[in-house]
Amino acid sequence: MSDATSRSQRDESTDTTRGRSELRARMARALAEGGFSGVHVLSIDSAETVLTDPRMSLIDYLRAHDVESIRELARELDRDKGNVSRDLKLLAKYGIVGFDTSGRAKRPFLKVEHLVVEPVF
Secondary structure, eight states: OOHHHHHHHHHHHHHHHHHHHHHHHHHHHHHHHTTOOSEEEEOHHHHHHHOOHHHHHHHHHHHHOOOSOHHHHHHHTTOOHHHHHHHHHHHHHTTSEEEEEETTEEEEEESOSEEEEOOOO
16 A cells, blocks of 8 residues: 555544534534534544443432532442542543542543534434
8 A cells, every 4th residue: 555545544534533523513512503502512422432331320320419429429439449439530531520629539520411422324
């Protein structure tokens, strides 16, 4: 494969990724305009990686409860604090969870009201 062919394929991939990203942003805006505020749209690929059963449990718990720290959240869910911390860090990377920091404690909270996975087409 020539360098030009390889570069062309990379450019196409980047254009496709950019186009999908723009589509997700438009979808979020359309949902917001339709009355769904706090919408976050994940790509199907990201959702497969991010939305595991343990992470969905964290999201569900945070939706229903306020917690004061990662340690408290881990205790409430009977999970290892280190694993919960790593899961929350990944959820934060994808814009689903945020943290309020007070002293040494980090209080996790949901940043979004609605989480949507882009449709497959």
